[in-house]
Amino acid sequence: MPELYVNVDHVATLREARKTNEPNPFEIVKLLERTQVSGITTHLREDRRHIQDYDIKDISYYVGNSHLGFTFEMAASEEIRAILLKTHANMATLVPEKREEVTTEGGLDVISQSEKLAEFIKPIKNDGIQVSFFVDPVLNQIEAAKNCSADFVEIHTGAYANLFEAYQYQSDKNQREAYFNLLKNEVDKINQAVIYARGIGLKVNLGHGLTTKNLHMLMKVRDIKQYHIGHSLISNALFYGIEKICEQYLEIINPESPKL
Ligand code: PXP
Numbered sequence: 462m463p464e465l466y467v468n469v470d471h472v473a474t475l476r477e478a479r480k481t482n483e484p485n486p487f488e489i490v491k492l493l494e495r496t497q498v499s500g501i502t503t504h505l506r507e508d509r510r511h512i513q514d515y516d517i518k519d520i521s522y523y524v525g526n527s528h529l530g531f532t533f534e535m536a537a538s539e540e541i542r543a544i545l546l547k548t549h550a551n552m553a554t555l556v557p558e559k560r561e562e563v564t565t566e567g568g569l570d571v572i573s574q575s576e577k578l579a580e581f582i583k584p585i586k587n588d589g590i591q592v593s594f595f596v597d598p599v600l601n602q603i604e605a606a607k608n609c610s611a612d613f614v615e616i617h618t619g620a621y622a623n624l625f626e627a628y629q630y631q632s633d634k635n636q637r638e639a640y641f642n643l644l645k646n647e648v649d650k651i652n653q654a655v656i657y658a659r660g661i662g663l664k665v666n667l668g669h670g671l672t673t674k675n676l677h678m679l680m681k682v683r684d685i686k687q688y689h690i691g692h693s694l695i696s697n698a699l700f701y702g703i704e705k706i707c708e709q710y711l712e713i714i715n716p717e718s719p720k721l
Pocket of ligand 1: 468470504534554556595615667668669670671689690691692693
C-alpha cells in the first residue's frame with residue numbers, strides 16, 4: 462500500500478514567525494502517531510528558517526521509539542550530513558537548496574554533480590539509511606540517480622501542482638480545456654518517469670504541492686511507495702480544527718453562555 466509521509470516543516474514555519482514555542486512540530490508528531498500515516502518528513506535547511514536542530518533531536522528520539530518512519534530532507538552539505546548520521550532517520554532525501562527560494566523550487570540536477578553526490582551519499586548508505594534523490598520527471602536525471610546508487614527517487618510534482626492551480630481557476634471554457642490537456646501531458650510525463658525509474662530498479666516517491674484536490678488525477682500513476690505532503694495538509698488541519706478551538710476560548714471567556 463502506498464504510504465503517506467507528513468512534512469512538519471510548515472508547523473515550524475508558523476512557530477518561527479513568532480519565535481515562541483508554539484506550534485511545536487514535535488507535538489504534531491505525537492498526534493500523527495495516532496493516525497494511519499506512515500512517517501514524518503523534515504527538511505533541516507542550512508539557513509534554519511523553519512526546522513531547528515532541537516526539533517530534529519526531539520523528533521528523531523520520538524520516532525525512533527515509535528512505528529513511524531522518518532525522512533530527513535537535506536542539501537548535500539557535510540554539516541547537515543553529520544546531523545543526519547546522529548538521527549534515527551530511515552531515509553535521506555537529497556534536495557537542491559537556494560537561500561532566496563521560498564520552497565524547493567526544482568529537482569536536483571544529479572547529472573551535473575553525479576560524482577560529488579555518489580561520494581556524498583556513501584557514509585549515509587553505510588549507516589543503513591536509504592537514499593532518495595528529489596528530481597524532476599526527467600529520464601536522464603533519474604538514470605543519473607541510479608548510477609549514483611540512490612535507492613529511491615522522489616519525483617517533483619510541483620509543475621503538475623502549479624498547472625492544476627491554473628486549471629482550477631480558469632473560467633473560460635477553451636482555456637480550461639487547454640489547461641486540462643497540459644495537465645494530462647504532465648501526468649503522462651510523471652507516469653513515464655515512474656515506469657522508467659521502476660524499470661531500472663529504483664523505488665519511487667512523489668512530493669511537492671500535492672493537495673486533496675490535485676491528488677485524484679495522479680492516482681493513475683501506479684507503484685508509488687510514498688507521498689510526501691506538507692503545506693496543504695498542514696493548512697487543511699487549521700480548517701478542520703478552528704471550530705473546536707474557538708469553542709474552548711469562548712467557554713473560558715463566557716462560561717455562562719448556553720451551549721448550542
Ligand atoms: N518533498 C520534498 C522533497 C520537498 O522539498 C517538499 C517541500 O518541503 C515536499 C515534499 C512537500 O511539499 P509541500 O509542502 O508542497 O506539500
